Amino acid sequence: MPLERTLVFLKPDALVRRLAGEIISRFEKRGFVIVGMKLTCITEDFARSHYAAHEDKDFFEPLVRYTTSGPSLVMVLEGKDAVRVVRDMLGRTFGGDSPPGSIRGDYALSNRYNLIHGSDSLEAAVVEINRFFNPEELVAHNRENIKWIYDMTGTEIV
Ligand code: IDP
Numbered sequence: 001m002p003l004e005r006t007l008v009f010l011k012p013d014a015l016v017r018r019l020a021g022e023i024i025s026r027f028e029k030r031g032f033v034i035v036g037m038k039l040t041c042i043t044e045d046f047a048r049s050h051y052a053a054h055e056d057k058d059f060f061e062p063l064v065r066y067t068t069s070g071p072s073l074v075m076v077l078e079g080k081d082a083v084r085v086v087r088d089m090l091g092r093t094f095g096g097d098s099p100p101g102s103i104r105g106d107y108a109l110s111n112r113y114n115l116i117h118g119s120d121s122l123e124a125a126v127v128e129i130n131r132f133f134n135p136e137e138l139v140a141h142n143r144e145n146i147k148w149i150y151d152m153t154g155t156e157i158v
């Protein structure tokens with residue numbers, strides 16, 4: 001089974017609050033490999049397409065304003081079950097509902113300013129990765145580097 005990829009971005013509040021290093025460090029320590037990264041101000045068009053599923057919600061316009069209010073750090077993380085594991089590491093949508101030990105549960109209290117986005121399905125991950133990155137912006141790592149993250153001695157990555 002190949003390793004999954006998921007799209008994560010640290011939202012403007014994470015950068016203003018100087019939490020980027022702390023959050024990236026959690027993903028590194030868990031064993032994820034960063035295969036793409038860019039610091040960018042997400043444009044209004046990007047924010048509207050990214051959050052299109054929420055177009056009809058009352059929080060949509062403030063969400064677009066929040067997302068475009070400053071630089072975001074966009075990343076593609078690669079690892080076993082990356083989509084689900086990263087979502088688990090985020091916590092729940094609202095900071096105050098998120099369990100301690102999760103990123104939102106350790107650093108967020110707000111329902112909106114919740115620091116980080118993570119793709120919620122494999123299909124969404126593919127769309128979101130393609131929205132933010134050209135294929136040549138993603139790097140390939142030497143597989144030797146992860147041989148103590150997983151058991152790769154057999155036919156499956158365990
Ligand atoms: P998620 O980020 O956990 O996937 P979604 O339901 O997809 O959560 O919502 C997208 C973003 O919209 C959230 O991360 C949060 O910033 C914001 N948001 C969601 N629900 C609310 C709300 O009820 N009030 C204010 N902002 C919200």
Ligand code: MG
Pocket residue numbers: 120
């Ligand atoms: Mg979502």
